[in-house]
Amino acid sequence: KPSFDLSSxxxxxxxxEIRVKAGEPLTIDVPINGSPTPVITWxxxxxxxxxxxxxxLESDDIHAKLHKPSAKRGDTGKYKIQLKNDSxxxxxxxxxxxxxxxxxxxxxxxxxxxxxxxVSLQWKPPxxxxxGDITGxxxxxxxxxxxxxxxxxxxxxxxxxxxKDLEINKKFKFRVKAENIYGIGEPLETTSAITVKPPYG
Numbered sequence: 001k002p003s004f005d006l007s008s009x010x011x012x013x014x015x016x017e018i019r020v021k022a023g024e025p026l027t028i029d030v031p032i033n034g035s036p037t038p039v040i041t042w043x044x045x046x047x048x049x050x051x052x053x054x055x056x057l058e059s060d061d062i063h064a065k066l067h068k069p070s071a072k073r074g075d076t077g078k079y080k081i082q083l084k085n086d087s088x089x090x091x092x093x094x095x096x097x098x099x100x101x102x103x104x105x106x107x108x109x110x111x112x113x114x115x116x117x118x119v120s121l122q123w124k125p126p127x128x129x130x131x132g133d134i135t136g137x138x139x140x141x142x143x144x145x146x147x148x149x150x151x152x153x154x155x156x157x158x159x160x161x162x163x164k165d166l167e168i169n170k171k172f173k174f175r176v177k178a179e180n181i182y183g184i185g186e187p188l189e190t191t192s193a194i195t196v197k198p199p200y201g
Contacts, residue, residue, distance in 0.1 A: 001034070001085075001087045001088025001089065001090060002032060002033060002034025002038035002083035002084070002085050002087065002088065002089065002090050003032070003033050003034065003083070003090050004030055004031070004032055004033075004081070004083070004090060004092050005030075005031040005032070005033065006030065006031075006092060008031060009029070009030060009031075015095075016092070016093060016094045016095060017094070017095040017096075017097065018094060018095070018096050018097070019096075019097045019098075019099060019131075020071050020096075020097075020098055020099070021071070021098070021099050021100070021182065022071055022072060022073055022098050022099065022100035022101075022130075022182070023070055023071065024070070024071055025067065025068065025069055025070065025071065026066075026067070026068040026071035026075060026096065026098065027065065027066070027067045027068075028065065028066045028067075028079060028081075028094060028096070029063060029064075029065045029067075030063065030064045030065070030081060030092070030094075031062060031063060032059075032061075032062060032063060032064050032083060033062070034061075034083060034085050034087070035061075035085075035087075036085050036086060036087075037060075037061040037085070038083035038084055038085040038089075039083070039084045039085065040057075040059045040064045040081065040082070040083060041081070041082040041084070042057060042064075042066055042079065042080070042081055042082075043079070043080040043081075043082065044077050044078070044079050044080075045077045045078060049066065049079075054068055054069070054070070055067075055068055056068070056069075064081055064083075066079070071098045072098060072100075073098050073100040073128065073130060073131070074098075075096060075098045076096060076097050076098045076131070077095075077096060078093055078094075078095055078096075079093070079094045079095075079096055080092070080093050080094075081094070097131050098131065099130060099131040099132060099182050100130040100131065100182055100183070101130050101179075101180060101182050101183030101184055101185045102126045102128060102129050102130045102132075102134060102178040102179065102180050102183075102184075102185040103126040103127060103128030103129075103130070103178070103185055103186070104126055104178075104185060104186045104187065104188050105123045105124060105125060105126050105137070105159065105176055105177070105178050105185075105187075105188040106123065106124035106125065106126060106127060106188070107123060107124070107188050108123070108191065109121060109122075109123045109174065109175070109176060109188050109189065109190045109191075110122050110123070111190075111194055112160070113162075113199065114194065114195070114196060114197055114198070114199060115196075115198055115199065116168045116196070116197065116198045117164065117165060117166050117167070117168060117196065118162055118163060118164045118165075118166060118196070119162070119163050119166060119172065119174070119194055119196060120160070120161070120162040120163075121139070121160065121161055121162075121163070121174060121176070121190075122159060122160040123159050123160070123176055123188055124159055125159050125178065126178045126185060129178075129180060130180050130182055130183075130185070131182070132180035132181050132182055133180060133181075134178050134179065134180055135157075135179050135180055135181060136155060136156055136157050136178075136179050137156040137157075137158075137159065137161065137176050137177065137178055137179065138151060138152075138156070138176065138177045138179060138184060139151075139152040139154075139156060139161050139163060139174060139175075139176050140152060140174065140175050140176075140177075140187070141163055141166075141172050141173070141174055142172065142173045142174075142175075143170065143171070143172060143173075144170075144171035144172065144173060144193040149175070156176075161176075166196040167196060168196055168197065169195065169196065169197060170195070170196050171193035171194065171195050171196075172193060172194055172196065173189065173190055173192075173193050173194075174189070174190045174194065175187040175188060175189040175190070176188050
């Protein structure tokens with residue numbers, strides 16, 4: 001019956017896992033055996049993979065190959081390769097992990113406290129961490145009628161932070177981005193400008 005030779009790909013005891021960074025090529029090239037030449041089917045997360053402009057499928061009597069010129073985070077998943085001929089069938093699973101910057105933090109971006117010169121905010125971590133732990137958050141501020149965003153000094157490792165040294169009675173917009181070792185994600189922004197003022201003033 002047809003079979004795979006995964007030792008060259010993962011080693012004799014290797015974990016059947018391929019990791020690539022987003023934007024880099026993803027290639028799964030698996031040596032196969034079988035006579036007559038087996039019919040090859042690729043399945044990702046339960047659905048048959050069809051060749052497209054972004055997904056090239058190639059095979060001959062000794063190789064089954066899937067190639068994506070530019071991997072996306074959405075290409076992460078469990079890939080199953082099935083071989084079938086008159087002598088029988090075989091299949092194997094390979095986990096693919098595409099590493100990327102995090103997604104947008106989960107909203108809403110809420111104010112928990114205002115004082116005469118500070119605003120405290122909280123939000124939720126992004127649902128999508130990009131395959132790497134969130135290492136921190138970047139908070140930026142922008143005066144209400146301006147387009148000039150400034151990074152707020154400080155280290156924010158939790159989904160909350162206090163922005164200090166603000167001008168009293170001035171309105172600011174805020175936004176926050178998550179960061180991991182692969183990059184900085186897109187921002188979550190406050191829905192409206194926040195006035196800097198004492199809580200009871």
